[in-house]
Amino acid sequence: MPKERIDKLLSHQGFGSRKDIKRLLRSAEVLLNGKRIYDPSLGIDPDSDELSVDGEPVTIVKNITLMMNKIAHTVSANKDGEHQTVFDLLAPEYRTPYLQDKLHLVGRLDMDTEGLLLFTTDGALTHRLISPKSHIDKTYFVMLEREFSEQEQADVSRRFEEGIAVGPDDNDPGFTCEPARVRFPSQEEIDAALEKSSVGEVCDRLWEGDAEMLRRPARFAILTIYEGKYHQVKRMFTAAGNKVVFLKRLAMGQLLLDKKLAPGEYRKLSDEELELLS
Numbered sequence: 001m002p003k004e005r006i007d008k009l010l011s012h013q014g015f016g017s018r019k020d021i022k023r024l025l026r027s028a029e030v031l032l033n034g035k036r037i038y039d040p041s042l043g044i045d046p047d048s049d050e051l052s053v054d055g056e057p058v059t060i061v062k063n064i065t066l067m068m069n070k071i072a073h074t075v076s077a078n079k080d081g082e083h084q085t086v087f088d089l090l091a092p093e094y095r096t097p098y099l100q101d102k103l104h105l106v107g108r109l110d111m112d113t114e115g116l117l118l119f120t121t122d123g124a125l126t127h128r129l130i131s132p133k134s135h136i137d138k139t140y141f142v143m144l145e146r147e148f149s150e151q152e153q154a155d156v157s158r159r160f161e162e163g164i165a166v167g168p169d170d171n172d173p174g175f176t177c178e179p180a181r182v183r184f185p186s187q188e189e190i191d192a193a194l195e196k197s198s199v200g201e202v203c204d205r206l207w208e209g210d211a212e213m214l215r216r217p218a219r220f221a222i223l224t225i226y227e228g229k230y231h232q233v234k235r236m237f238t239a240a241g242n243k244v245v246f247l248k249r250l251a252m253g254q255l256l257l258d259k260k261l262a263p264g265e266y267r268k269l270s271d272e273e274l275e276l277l278s
């Protein structure tokens, strides 16, 4: 983890303003790894350094990374005047003034997209995952408005693998996608991906609740892309002559969405999961 200035860190842990910390460093016994320190600009690593003030150990809030199973109808933003945001779903402990500044989203999902969404305080992790150079893969489960014929499935696989050209969307100009991988899932995979999702709403809206529409494997796809442009998945299928009617992110790199999370639920990543993203 990058080092943080001691005055900033102590201030965030509730020891007063930076001015107060300066005074504290003069008047109290502040020890860093057992050694008395006075310099407020000193950098410390909250993950490995030990700090105490007048003999009391200071518990440093470490980086937090959460995975959420994003629910449809929520905005991937901190605040929104109109709609519920994914931050609104977090418990108060994650919405303190300190974390408000630091906890941010690792990329976004559209309002109607569900599935794996990461929040983190770790800027380096975010950079690793979303910088255009990172090419970390993202895997999406897709339901399409109409079934693809076998021939279309073969054509789409080839066109996605070659890098399909997509049209403009809102103010975003068209572009040619990087090669992507698509496959057409078994009914078992479809059932697993649709469990704990709001696909029922889509089914009601498009097919008057006819659940048979969910039992047509040719209407579904699992797509892996290595970039993350605006509305990319939707634009790719539009370019292939179809329309995405339900979209759920299943994985980022090796990290899989926890199937136990109901829509809107979240949890901290385990150390093993963090390792997968490093």
Ligand code: URA
Binding pocket: 108, 109, 110, 111, 113, 230, 231, 232, 233, 234, 235, 247
């Ligand atoms: N691609 C999309 O079109 N929408 C998303 O939310 C994510 C990827």
